[in-house]
Amino acid sequence: MSELKVLNSYTRQKEVFTPITAGLVGMYVCGPTVSGESHLGHARPFITFDVVYRYLLHLGYKVRYVRNITDAGHFEEEGRAAEDKISSKAVLEKLEPMELVQKYTNLFHWAMHQFNNLDPSIEPTATGHIVEQIEMIKKIMEAGYAYEANGSVYFDVKKYAEHYPYGKLSGRVLDEQLETSRELDGQDEKRNKQDFALWKAAPPEHIMRWASPWGEGFPGWHIECSAMSTKYLGTEFDIHGGGMDLQFPHHESEIAQSTICNKHVPARYWLHNNMITVNGKKMGKSYNNQIKLTEMFAGTHPLLEQAYSPMTIRFFILQTHYRSTLDFSNEALQAAEKGLKRLWEAYEHLQKFPDNGQATASDKELDARVNSLIRELDEFMNDDFNTAKVLANMFELVPVINSIKDKHIPAGSLSSGTMTLLKKYFRDYLENILGLKNETLHEDGKLNGVLDLLIDIRKEARTRKDYATSDKIRNQLQQLGILLKDEKDGSVGYSFQ
Numbered sequence: 025m026s027e028l029k030v031l032n033s034y035t036r037q038k039e040v041f042t043p044i045t046a047g048l049v050g051m052y053v054c055g056p057t058v059s060g061e062s063h064l065g066h067a068r069p070f071i072t073f074d075v076v077y078r079y080l081l082h083l084g085y086k087v088r089y090v091r092n093i094t095d096a097g098h099f100e101e102e103g104r105a106a107e108d109k110i111s112s113k114a115v116l117e118k119l120e121p122m123e124l125v126q127k128y129t130n131l132f133h134w135a136m137h138q139f140n141n142l143d144p145s146i147e148p149t150a151t152g153h154i155v156e157q158i159e160m161i162k163k164i165m166e167a168g169y170a171y172e173a174n175g176s177v178y179f180d181v182k183k184y185a186e187h188y189p190y191g192k193l194s195g196r197v198l199d200e201q202l203e204t205s206r207e208l209d210g211q212d213e214k215r216n217k218q219d220f221a222l223w224k225a226a227p228p229e230h231i232m233r234w235a236s237p238w239g240e241g242f243p244g245w246h247i248e249c250s251a252m253s254t255k256y257l258g259t260e261f262d263i264h265g266g267g268m269d270l271q272f273p274h275h276e277s278e279i280a281q282s283t284i285c286n287k288h289v290p291a292r293y294w295l296h297n298n299m300i301t302v303n304g305k306k307m308g309k310s311y312n313n314q315i316k317l318t319e320m321f322a323g324t325h326p327l328l329e330q331a332y333s334p335m336t337i338r339f340f341i342l343q344t345h346y347r348s349t350l351d352f353s354n355e356a357l358q359a360a361e362k363g364l365k366r367l368w369e370a371y372e373h374l375q376k377f378p379d380n381g382q383a384t385a386s387d388k389e390l391d392a393r394v395n396s397l398i399r400e401l402d403e404f405m406n407d408d409f410n411t412a413k414v415l416a417n418m419f420e421l422v423p424v425i426n427s428i429k430d431k432h433i434p435a436g437s438l439s440s441g442t443m444t445l446l447k448k449y450f451r452d453y454l455e456n457i458l459g460l461k462n463e464t465l466h467e468d469g470k471l472n473g474v475l476d477l478l479i480d481i482r483k484e485a486r487t488r489k490d491y492a493t494s495d496k497i498r499n500q501l502q503q504l505g506i507l508l509k510d511e512k513d514g515s516v517g518y519s520f521q
Contacts, residue, residue, distance in 0.1 A: 026406045028083065030263075031347065033271065033294040034193050038408060043262050044292065049080050049087045050261035052253040052291065054270055055147070057094040058128040059113045062135055063314040064337070064352065065300045065307035071338055071459075072297040072346045072409075073265045074141040078457050079405055090256045091144040092249060093132075095125040096151045096232050096242055121232050122151075134477065135317045138334040140459045148252045150243065154234050156251040157243045161222045161236075163285045173213040175225030175239035181218045184280050193279060193294060194272035220277050222247050246277035253290055254282065264291035268298055269306070297346040302327070307352065315352070318481065321474050324500045329354040331504060332361065335463045339364040342411040342458055363419070368462055370422040371450050373429045379444050387437040390424070395442050397421055398449045405457070414453060421446065475506065479516045482508075 028041040043049050053073045056062055073091075080087050113124055136143075150157075161177055164170040170179050184190055185198050198218065221244040226233040233240045253261065259282070266275065275294065282290040299306045302313040315325045323331030332340075340360035344350045397417045404413035425446075427433045438446065454460050478497055485493040498508050510516055 050257035051263040054266040055091040089144040150248040177223040178219040259286035268296040370425040
């Protein structure tokens with residue numbers, strides 16, 4: 025079996041994966057900002073790194089997978105240096121900040137389970153690690169790479185760049201950053217435009233605030249991940265993952281902070297998935313092209329021609345290599361839906377075949393071809409987790425399985441060894457590594473989870489007197505053959521047409 029190789033964003037080279045401690049892997053992946061509902065673009069990194077996690081487990085590693093929850097902090101990269109997304113959204117939704125955090129954390133977990141993602145080993149929150157962040161900031165200041173200004177603390181990027189390769193991960197040149205830095209709140213108190221906040225002084229109206237040696241405030245975004253990864257994985261760990269959009273400034277800043285505190289780059293391998301695009305543009309709030317996951321599952325977004333199940337979306341994402349861009353279209357999702365159905369039906373037929381095949385001389389060529397296609401699956405996964413090629417090979421095996429089922433070729437055309445291997449690899453890859461499952465929806469309650477969530481969202485809309493959203497959910501469900509019935513006691517029932 026070939027060795028696992030990964031494309032390391034930090035070195036821009038494909039490298040053999042060798043964990044720091046034999047048999048053990050530490051992996052940190054940047055989790056969601058729980059100020060709102062996750063959209064289709066957010067699904068890609070979490071499905072990608074779920075497959076990475078699953079494959080490492082399949083290879084026999086003991087993995088500590090840490091994925092954080094960002095429930096506080098300021099977001100300088102979006103041009104609002106003194107704003108905390110959680111606080112702002114809490115005001116809009118008339119909720120306490122931590123009430124809002126809990127609401128969207130629950131919704132995020134629900135979506136991850138719909139995708140059949142495994143839970144991480146540890147899921148720390150930013151608000152639960154304020155002490156660790158303050159201690160880390162103190163260390164950076166003591167080392168002379170941060171300074172305080174009006175109750176805020178900034179990382180001195182220019183000084184850091186004199187001694188360390190700032191910009192190595194993202195390929196950004198410091199002089200270019202000086203020219204392209206946005207005008208942000210608090211710029212006048214920075215020594216240089218490209219300096220980033222480790223701690224921000226909280227203005228009087230700011231809801232979420234903590235005591236610190238520099239006054240009441242809240243942490244910068246980047247320091248949160250440095251503090252949590254160090255606490256749970258040590259000063260150096262194996263894999264740091266996230267979307268390509270996080271390379272700069274987030275991961276670049278993490279590297280700088282951790283290098284000063286811990287004397288080396290925090291992770292040995294940096295893995296980044298590419299974006300989901302809509303008509304060539306990244307899916308995101310700034311382009312107003314987000315499709316929320318509940319909208320994907322229910323088919324209620326204007327861009328959608330129908331509802332798409334969680335497994336269809338997972339399959340759609342895995343059909344493309346994680347480092348390649350993936351453009352959303354109804355045609356691509358509908359093709360994924362059909363492809364998954366075809367693959368899963370072949371898998372179900374395969375499980376019923378007897379193992380005691382005995383390839384004859386005339387069948388040996390077929391037997392060898394099937395054997396080769398099976399064994400290539402490991403080679404493809406070991407080549408930087410190439411799920412696209414894995415699925416392509418599995419589809420090449422589908423006609424063989426269907427021909428045996430339809431008796432176009434004899435059941436004994438494959439040797440017993442090859443048949444056993446075929447069954448094992450289909451099970452290992454489809455269910456255990458790719459994390460797919462049979463989700464044929466019947467009127468037997470399997471839709472309950474999705475329906476209950478939509479009913480809750482509709483109930484909240486009615487409470488806010490947002491009857492347009494309430495009616496839209498009801499009408500869209502009716503078009504899908506699901507009738508909602510509002511009961512006198514305030515509960516909602518449903519039936520299938």
